[in-house]
Amino acid sequence: QVQLQESGPGLMKPSETLSLTCSVSGDSVSGYNWSWIRQFPGKELKWIGRIHFSGRTEFNPSLKSRVTMSVDTSKNQFSLRLTSVTAADTAIYYCVRDRLRGSWSNFDYWGQGMLVTVSS
Amino acid sequence: DIQMTQSPSSLSASVGDRVTITCRASQDISNSLAWYQQKPGKAPNLLLFAASFLQSGVPSRFSGSGSGTDYTLTISSLQPEDFATYHCQQYHTAPLTFGGGTKVEMK
Numbered sequence: 001q002v003q004l005q006e007s008g009p010g011l012m013k014p015s016e017t018l019s020l021t022c023s024v025s026g027d028s029v030s031g032y033n034w035s036w037i038r039q040f041p042g043k044e045l046k047w048i049g050r051i052h053f054s055g056r057t058e059f060n061p062s063l064k065s066r067v068t069m070s071v072d073t074s075k076n077q078f079s080l081r082l083t084s085v086t087a088a089d090t091a092i093y094y095c096v097r098d099r100l101r102g103s104w105s106n107f108d109y110w111g112q113g114m115l116v117t118v119s120s
Numbered sequence: 121d122i123q124m125t126q127s128p129s130s131l132s133a134s135v136g137d138r139v140t141i142t143c144r145a146s147q148d149i150s151n152s153l154a155w156y157q158q159k160p161g162k163a164p165n166l167l168l169f170a171a172s173f174l175q176s177g178v179p180s181r182f183s184g185s186g187s188g189t190d191y192t193l194t195i196s197s198l199q200p201e202d203f204a205t206y207h208c209q210q211y212h213t214a215p216l217t218f219g220g221g222t223k224v225e226m227k
Contacts, residue, residue: 035216043220043221044221045164045207045209045218045221047215047217060215099166099169103211104152104211104214104216106166106169106209106211107209110164111163
């Protein structure tokens with residue numbers, strides 16, 4: 001059974017850099033593409049971007065200037081970095097597995113989610 | 121970006137009811153449409169993909185249909201465990217986008 005687990009800080013101050021890591025078990029990160037999705041307090045879901053098992057990344061243009069992603073195959077993890085956070089970045093952050101390998105995809109496995117609050 | 125508009129935003133129903141939720145895309149997404157169920161405090165769970173294909177393990181009372189810009193999720197006979205929020209998602213074009221969600225509440 002594939003399992004994903006997010007880790008990182010739950011509380012941040014404005015202008016800081018958010019770093020989240022997703023640990024994957026039951027599957028290899030080298031086999032799929034992996035995405036990050038966030039959910040705002042009003043329940044809207046927003047796709048942040050994805051990282052290919054090759055290391056290639058693709059981001060939502062609305063966040064592209066602030067986002068980087070990386071993958072560590074030795075630890076079977078992938079990570080999200082979001083710079084210059086503001087209160088508008090307060091959300092639940094999910095790491096997810098893309099169900100399809102060759103194209104844009106839906107998502108078949110989700111982490112439990114990590115609430116990140118940005119407040120001064 | 122492709123805008124996904126779900127309706128209704130909420131509905132009240134009883135166990136055994138037939139429930140229909142719609143999702144409209146701002147342009148043709150060629151059946152690249154998924155539906156998710158989300159319960160309070162939990163991550164979304166994939167129900168259907170490619171508009172009408174049931175994800176493994178999902179009960180057959182869930183079904184999907186549609187084409188072009190208009191899609192529908194139907195629950196044929198609502199069960200107690202189906203009270204939840206439902207989201208649609210298009211994966212035809214990046215950035216991938218979701219509908220605003222439909223909360224199914226007990227009448």
